[in-house]
Amino acid sequence: MIEVEGLCKRYGAVAAVDDLSFTAPPGVVTGFLGPNGAGKSTTMRMMLGLAAPDAGRALVGGRRYRELERPLRQVGALLETAAPHRGRSGDAHLRWLARSQGIGVRRVREVLELVGLAEAGRRRVGGYSQGMRQRLGLAAALLGDPAIVVLDEPANGLDPEGIRWLRGLLRGLASEGRTVLVSSHLIGEVARTADRLVVVARGRLVADAETSEFTGDLEDEFLRLTGGMR
């Protein structure tokens, strides 16, 4: 369970996140939608303790992320701002993460195979394609077998086959009872995967409902919702 309550974040005069509240329940995929610059990444960074909110709070599993002991065992995250060092091998990146959480290194091989990077693990991240980097990020997110998964634009850089694989992965994680929050600016893709949609624009919540409640053309609906703020 992820609970966002009255979250605010300002950068100068701009309110990146403005009194945002929503929850992502366990056992379903929650899509986090909004145009570029809507505050999705900022919200996720606050959820993960990387940025401090000006007001409000975000709880993961009922606690603030910064209070978690060995957090990767409870929350897995894919975020652009948490990209690995390019000079390190994918394998080494996962190994230090595992060590820092008291996770056995055997798990590193498992997640590398799970995301299809068993071969590339020894190579430096700087030589990876965007899709491979994304897969490594997913491996890092799943390393601690977390009950909560937060993924910022996970489909970026994946080829059609990768996107289909990702969809299956996300559905599988949710069916195991995990909380899955996935941001995207691509409505069509998220609508195919997510059970619930949280839509934001300019840092504010504009819709929060089951995907099935969105009637008619989702794209029109999305543009109406997010464009209405301009």
Added chain:
Amino acid sequence: MIDAVRGELVKLRSVPGPLVSLALVPVISVGVGALNGWSGRQALTSHSSLLRPDFTAQQSGFDGVQYGMLALIVFGVLAVSGDPLGPALLAVPRRGAFMAAKMIAITVAALPVVVVSVVASDLATQMTLGPYGKSLGESGVPRALGGAVLYLMLMCVLAAGFTMMTRTPLVPLAVLLPLVTVGSQLLTVAAAGRRAAELLPDRAGARLLTVRPEHDALGPMLGGAVLVAWVVAAVAGGALVLRRRDV
């Protein structure tokens, strides 16, 4: 906390920058130490007037390691600047714990290298001094060897703490390397600058490795205390900047 330190140690091992700079510490220390002893021997044999008037075999054994310290400072800087904060703080979200784990890991990684470098550099100097070389057991030398280890380790942590404040390697490198090589020496030329220079981290810390403390300067204890104060300030500053930083 132990897990966090272990993670930091894997990080230090798995990128080339910190690894190479740390490996250079004994290479430079022993190389310069040997060269220093060899040239000292030539000067002594030929009764050259170029030899420093205050030359002693015991003290000259600590010259090499002060050049090795340059590589150690680079290690301290790269260990921090080369570690992206995003993944680091996802793994260890409490900023204070992350800072502590990082400083401990840097110390754990550097300490054995520094101990070996200090002893091997002195040995190299004494051996290449030939007949003029002295035993490492001479009065004052064991204390100075311990002091040299402490001095180098403190300078390394100082560099790391300072880099956490700036997040870029350029500023700490551009400040610390010139300071250590020429800056504070230059300041001692003018009488007015001398007293102030005594309080700079490298000059104060260098008191730790003097075999026979001079009367008009800070003693090893006081010099060490001044350097410790610098280190505490740099690490506290780094922790403070880290606490307030959004990633």
